[in-house]
Each structure stands twice: as C-alpha cells, then as structure tokens.
Amino acid sequence: MMWQDLVFLAGNVFSIAALAPTLRDETSKVPLGTSLPSLTIGFVYGTAFLTMDMTYSALGALLTGFIWGLIALLRSPTDVAELVASFRRSSDSAPSASPPGAD
Template sequence: MMWQDLVFLAGSVLSIAFLAPTVRDATANVPLGSSVPSMTIGAIYAGTYATMGMSFSALGSLGVATMWSLIVSYRSPGPHDGPANVVRFVRSMSQQARRSVVGTPTEPEQAASSHSAD
C-alpha cells in the first residue's frame, strides 16, 4: 500500500463528513450545475484510483460520489426528486448548447427585445 492512498482516503472522508449536513438538511437547495459535475468527478476519480490499484482511494471517492448523488437526487431545487434530476440537468445543458450554437435568444433576451419594441 502506498501512503498516498491513505492521504486521498483521508481527504475523501473529510469531504463525506462536510457533505453529510447538506444531505440531512431537508431545506438545502444545491444547484444541479454544482452537484452533477461533482458527482461525476467523484465517480471518475473512483474508477481512476481503482485502475491504479489504490483501493482505499477508490472507495473514498466512491463514497464522495455517492454523497453527491444523494444531493443531486434529493437536495436540488425543482419539482423532481431522484435520479431523474440527472436527466433534467443533461437535457438543460444540451438545450443551452443548442441555443449557443444556433443563436436562439434565451428567454431574458426575448423579454428584453419585446420590451424595447414597446
């Protein structure tokens, strides 16, 4: 075992401890733009550590990804709970990307242009 494996595990355990109050707080609202990327990065780190033989680091990162997935599922603003929030986030990001490429005005831009025409 490498000492670095234990250092990364310690960092993950701290992250889990710091995320626990957010998971427990039913009034917490964490934007999907923060929580989905954090969940994804945690999962990628877990896979990366596992392929490097750093099993403690992999388990710690998997724990962090799990905490973020709970936040995604139950602490995001909006009407939905559960894993459907990931789908909602991906759909929103693809719509934003499409608007950027096509040049379709966003709702605030449309509202501004309609007010200037008055």
C-alpha cells in the same frame, strides 16, 4: 499500500463529513450544476484510483460521488423527475434534421 492511498482516503472522508449536513438538512438546496459535476468527478476519480490499485482512495472517491448523487436527488431546487421529463419532451418535439441533399 501506498501512503498516498491513505492521504486521498482522508481527503474523501473529510469531504463526506462536510457534505453530511447538507444531506441531512431538508431545507438545503444545491443546484444540479454543482452536484452533477461533483458526482461525475467522484466516479471518474474512483475509477482512476481503481486502475492504479489504490483501493482505499477509490472507495472514498466513489462514496463521495454517491453522496453527491444523493444530494442531487434529494436537495436540488429542481425536481429531478421533472427535469428528466422536460428533457424527454424537448427531444420528442425537436425537429428532425434532414439528411444531406434532401432539399
């Protein structure tokens, strides 16, 4: 095991501990513009750590990404189901592009 693996794990454990109060507080509101990029970064870092055989770092990063995902679902001021429905409505009503030369 590399010592760097433990350092990254410690950083992720600290992040999880810092995020726990936000997850527990029902009045907390975290915008999706914060939580979704953080979720993505956690999963990307976790995957990268796995490819370098840094198992503990990968586990910590993936868990941090998972916590951000829970925050996105539970603590967003925008209802996620409503957001998905609005994306579906906008894609259904978007005008279809004409193929080139169809004029």
